[in-house]
Amino acid sequence: MSIHLILGGARSGKSGYAEEIALDSGLPVIYLATALVLDEEFRIRVTHHQTRRPTHWQTIENPFHLGLTLSNLDRLNQLIIVDCLTLWLAQCICPECEIPKDVSWLSEKSSFLETLPKLKSKVILVSNEVGMGIVPLGEISRYFQDEQGRLNQAVASIAETVSFIAAGLPIKLKG
Helix, strand or coil, X not given: CEEEEEEECCCCXXXXXHHHHHHHHXXXXXXXXXXXXXXXXXXXXXXXXXXXXXXXXXXXXXXXXXXXXXXXXXXXXXXXXXXXXXXXXXXXXCCCCCCCCCCCHXXXXXXXXXXXXXXXXXXXXXXXXXXXXXCCCCHHHHHHHHHHHHHHHHHHHHCCEEEEEECCEEEEEEC
């Protein structure tokens, strides 16, 4: 098992750092994108991410069932980037998102956390650190912030390596 959690704020350079590590690994890469594209502005953001990835990387777009998807993709001698845990969580709890009937946040999180330590693939997980600012107004926003913090802590306890990215610079927190 080789799990690397990369944390940071929005536009901190998390995804770029994950991609650098993947390129340097020399392994075949699967890029597991968790985003649902719901508007044109976000489509532009996603396109920016897509255009900087090497064309030989396999990209899979899957916003739900992350644990099951990782299990199905798992094999030795490959690297999987999951970008990102923050969007995955948001989509699982967002009242306006089209959440499949068989998806609940607690079951998604449980399945994912049970799957991680069993994986043979090297895995890089990208996630936002959202708890460094003010406590947000609104119940759903506070629930999101709390769940993101809990998820990051749970993943960090499993991961061998944890990095924090600030202004494009990695700071090693674990490993």
